[in-house]
Amino acid sequence: MPARAPGRAPGPARAERLAALVRDLGDRIRPGGPREETPGRLPTGIPDLDRLLAGGLPRGRLAEITGGPGSGRTALALTLLSEATRGGETVAVVDAADAFDPVSATAAGVELPRVLWVRAPGLREALRSSERLLEARGFALVLLDLCGEGLGPRARASARARSEAQPSEVLRPGASAPRGSPDPRRLASRRLAPARSEAQPSEAPSVWMRLARRARATGTVLVLLTPVRRVATCAAVAIEMQAEPARFVGPPDWLDGLDARLVLTRSRCGPIGGETVLQLRSDLAKDAT
Amino acid sequence: MRIGCLLVPDLPLVAELRAHPELDGLPLAVLSEPGARATVLAASPEAVRAGVHPGQSLLHARAVCAELRVRTASPALERAAQRALLDVALSASPRAAASPSGTGAHGGEASVLLDAAGGTTLFGSEAGLAGALTARGAAVGLPAVASVASSRFLARLAARCLAIEAERGSVRVLTPDQEADFLAPLPVDLLDPDDALAEALTRLGIHRLGQLLALPRRALATRLGPGVQRLVARLRGEEHEPLLPPPRDRRLSEAIELEAPVERLEPLAFVLRGLLARLLARLSLRSLACGELDLTLALADGGRETRRLGLAAPTLDARVLLRRLRFALESAPPPAAVEGVGLATEGQPLRGDQLDLFRPAGPAPAELDALLAELEALCGPGRVGSPRVADDLRPDAFDMGGFRPAAGCLATLPSDPPGPRLAARALRPPVPAEVRLRSGRPRWLRSAVANGEVVHCAGPWRTAGGWWCAETGFDFDHFDVQTSDGLLVRLRCDRRRHAWQVDAVYD
Numbered sequence: 001m002p003a004r005a006p007g008r009a010p011g012p013a014r015a016e017r018l019a020a021l022v023r024d025l026g027d028r029i030r031p032g033g034p035r036e037e038t039p040g041r042l043p044t045g046i047p048d049l050d051r052l053l054a055g056g057l058p059r060g061r062l063a064e065i066t067g068g069p070g071s072g073r074t075a076l077a078l079t080l081l082s083e084a085t086r087g088g089e090t091v092a093v094v095d096a097a098d099a100f101d102p103v104s105a106t107a108a109g110v111e112l113p114r115v116l117w118v119r120a121p122g123l124r125e126a127l128r129s130s131e132r133l134l135e136a137r138g139f140a141l142v143l144l145d146l147c148g149e150g151l152g153p154r155a156r157a158s159a160r161a162r163s164e165a166q167p168s169e170v171l172r173p174g175a176s177a178p179r180g181s182p183d184p185r186r187l188a189s190r191r192l193a194p195a196r197s198e199a200q201p202s203e204a205p206s207v208w209m210r211l212a213r214r215a216r217a218t219g220t221v222l223v224l225l226t227p228v229r230r231v232a233t234c235a236a237v238a239i240e241m242q243a244e245p246a247r248f249v250g251p252p253d254w255l256d257g258l259d260a261r262l263v264l265t266r267s268r269c270g271p272i273g274g275e276t277v278l279q280l281r282s283d284l285a286k287d288a289t
Numbered sequence: 290m291r292i293g294c295l296l297v298p299d300l301p302l303v304a305e306l307r308a309h310p311e312l313d314g315l316p317l318a319v320l321s322e323p324g325a326r327a328t329v330l331a332a333s334p335e336a337v338r339a340g341v342h343p344g345q346s347l348l349h350a351r352a353v354c355a356e357l358r359v360r361t362a363s364p365a366l367e368r369a370a371q372r373a374l375l376d377v378a379l380s381a382s383p384r385a386a387a388s389p390s391g392t393g394a395h396g397g398e399a400s401v402l403l404d405a406a407g408g409t410t411l412f413g414s415e416a417g418l419a420g421a422l423t424a425r426g427a428a429v430g431l432p433a434v435a436s437v438a439s440s441r442f443l444a445r446l447a448a449r450c451l452a453i454e455a456e457r458g459s460v461r462v463l464t465p466d467q468e469a470d471f472l473a474p475l476p477v478d479l480l481d482p483d484d485a486l487a488e489a490l491t492r493l494g495i496h497r498l499g500q501l502l503a504l505p506r507r508a509l510a511t512r513l514g515p516g517v518q519r520l521v522a523r524l525r526g527e528e529h530e531p532l533l534p535p536p537r538d539r540r541l542s543e544a545i546e547l548e549a550p551v552e553r554l555e556p557l558a559f560v561l562r563g564l565l566a567r568l569l570a571r572l573s574l575r576s577l578a579c580g581e582l583d584l585t586l587a588l589a590d591g592g593r594e595t596r597r598l599g600l601a602a603p604t605l606d607a608r609v610l611l612r613r614l615r616f617a618l619e620s621a622p623p624p625a626a627v628e629g630v631g632l633a634t635e636g637q638p639l640r641g642d643q644l645d646l647f648r649p650a651g652p653a654p655a656e657l658d659a660l661l662a663e664l665e666a667l668c669g670p671g672r673v674g675s676p677r678v679a680d681d682l683r684p685d686a687f688d689m690g691g692f693r694p695a696a697g698c699l700a701t702l703p704s705d706p707p708g709p710r711l712a713a714r715a716l717r718p719p720v721p722a723e724v725r726l727r728s729g730r731p732r733w734l735r736s737a738v739a740n741g742e743v744v745h746c747a748g749p750w751r752t753a754g755g756w757w758c759a760e761t762g763f764d765f766d767h768f769d770v771q772t773s774d775g776l777l778v779r780l781r782c783d784r785r786r787h788a789w790q791v792d793a794v795y796d
Contacts, residue, residue, distance in 0.1 A: 069714075088648040116673070
């Protein structure tokens with residue numbers, strides 16, 4: 001194959017005309033590439049966070065909120081629910097920790113009739129329920145709360161017990177399996193396999209990819225509440241909550257509230273690293289003032 | 290008056306094939322009883338072609354057809370098939386009733402009669418009505434023939450003739466001026482007369498209905514008795530029976546008796562899947578959905594167990610209902626092997642919704658119902674719904690109600706957003722704690738949630754109630770406590786039981 005002839009360099013007059021054209025067009029010249037679809041926004045109800053996120057959580061994307069116990073992650077989640085339901089949206093809470101408190105939610109301004117509460121008994125059911133909710137159109141936000149195992153050894157022990165639970169494949173304790181049928185224990189281990197991912201979160205990246213794809217298809221915001229990051233690159237937004245010491249005032253002593261530091265660690269819709277402080281006041285402090 | 294008739298000629302055979310569609314196309318005989326002394330009640334066309342006929346002994350039938358499959362007649366299956374036939378009729382007319390079962394040579398037939406007046410408006414013509422009936426019958430596993438005539442007797446007679454001379458799915462419409470011509474060549478045997486009347490008619494040389502109708506009625510009654518007069522009156526369409534009533538029973542049921550007791554879940558789930566499919570086909574005929582399911586298990590130890598399974602919302606999704614049934618059986622297995630299974634339900638209408646101009650569109654009601662039912666089947670009963678603040682002073686009380694997002698209204702929203710608030714994560718059940726006190730206040734805490742020195746403590750706040758009952762009464766002192774490991778928890782002292790518990794974590 002003959003070598004390609006090198007292109008001629010533009011002459012001085014031509015280069016000057018080109019420079020003038022670039023100067024005239026100015027900002028209208030942008031680098032090429034596939035056109036990015038701009039998703040709509042779901043306001044968070046926290047003006048500083050909305051500013052960091054350029055208007056709110058992107059619809060049809062996965063957002064991850066991480067933080068330890070007492071870091072204010074639940075308060076942030078309830079604020080999201082409150083803002084969505086006050087705007088007339090329908091939301092769902094998939095509560096794998098069975099920790100949703102209707103009294104706290106009401107105090108945060110959540111319209112409870114617009115909330116579908118799914119008390120999933122385990123991780124497998126929670127993930128499956130989230131997937132079904134994302135497939136169903138009409139939910140603006142699905143909150144998946146997986147903070148149960150982070151609370152302490154009790155919850156971890158119960159999660160372990162669930163994953164090691166014996167199957168109920170045999171109807172009667174004394175019943176024997178017919179020849180050739182699969183071993184019930186093997187069946188159970190197959191059926192309960194996703195529960196193992198609770199102990200090993202690194203096993204389930206495909207789950208998050210699938211959920212993110214479902215969310216994108218229906219425009220629902222999936223908010224994952226978890227003590228440690230587990231979604232990796234599937235999340236469009238990642239927020240890390242950091243606890244500050246609680247404020248007690250008195251005498252007589254009462255809990256005034258706590259400050260929670262919110263750090264935006266990942267965002268596909270703006271700069272990362274922004275942070276703000278949430279001042280969370282307790283109901284008792286509000287009543288006292 | 291115009292009456293339609295939907296007729297299934299071999300009910301025992303059709304009922305078996307409806308429950309076991311895998312036997313369709315095979316030589317099949319339905320037997321009167323289990324065991325070698327049984328006789329054949331009904332035979333499939335393949336078995337008939339091989340030489341098997343009703344009335345034969347099982348041994349004889351097996352001798353003429355070695356590949357013969359046999360099933361014992363099941364009253365439960367036949368009852369369900371008869372009710373399904375009635376459902377088909379009710380899907381086309383508001384007035385329908387099962388007609389008395391045939392006798393003698395027509396003992397295996399089942400038929401329903403329906404008021405066909407006005408049917409032309411819906412189906413275009415009476416032939417269209419009859420065609421719709423047979424098509425819907427085939428959809429629920431009941432191959433049938435249909436006819437329309439001026440009276441019940443004539444409609445049933447026309448359907449009976451059709452079943453003998455034509456294939457399943459055929460229809461016949463008799464206009465009033467065609468009825469005499471239709472009846473004239475028919476044999477008297479079609480009337481299924483009793484033995485005495487049949488013998489008398491034979492003795493008189495009367496073999497066709499036309500001959501019978503040509504005789505003077507008064508003389509016929511004098512010679513052969515009042516029975517023949519009633520018969521002739523029916524042939525002439527002179528009926529004095531009341532109109533067909535609308536049905537009173539809205540309950541649908543399907544049942545099956547198992548050939549061998551089942552001890553494992555998988556084979557039982559297979560049986561339940563078939564029952565559900567048949568039940569849902571009948572429900573869809575009535576444009577209803579299943580909102581509640583009654584499961585009846587006949588046990589090998591002679592016992593009987595009935596369970597009522599509620600669903601979050603009415604649904605027609607067999608997958609959801611099967612998962613709900615599996616969940617119920619897995620969580621509480623029956624105490625003995627299962628010999629028979631029955632499912633029953635009262636249909637409920639699917640929900641509708643009025644769209645709102647000022648509110649974002651929520652989930653569609655029908656899809657939401659299916660979703661709720663599926664989620665409840667997945668997570669367990671009572672675990673899916675809308676949260677409510679319980680009307681109860683007990684600290685760990687909570688309530689769930691049905692999820693009806695359309696019930697809310699923007700006008701009820703508060704005008705001022707409360708902003709971020711400190712939230713509590715409930716611990717259900719509360720976690721036991723070991724507490725050391727100083728001056729009556731916690732100074733050290735050990736629990737599965739939080740541990741260490743108490744850095745800050747607020748309280749106590751006393752919550753008490755139910756003092757009139759020893760079991761449900763409660764008396765708590767609550768403290769808001771921050772421990773040296775950084776956790777902020779709600780601690781409570783059960784003053785009745787002298788025990789400490791952590792019932793929430795502030796987050």
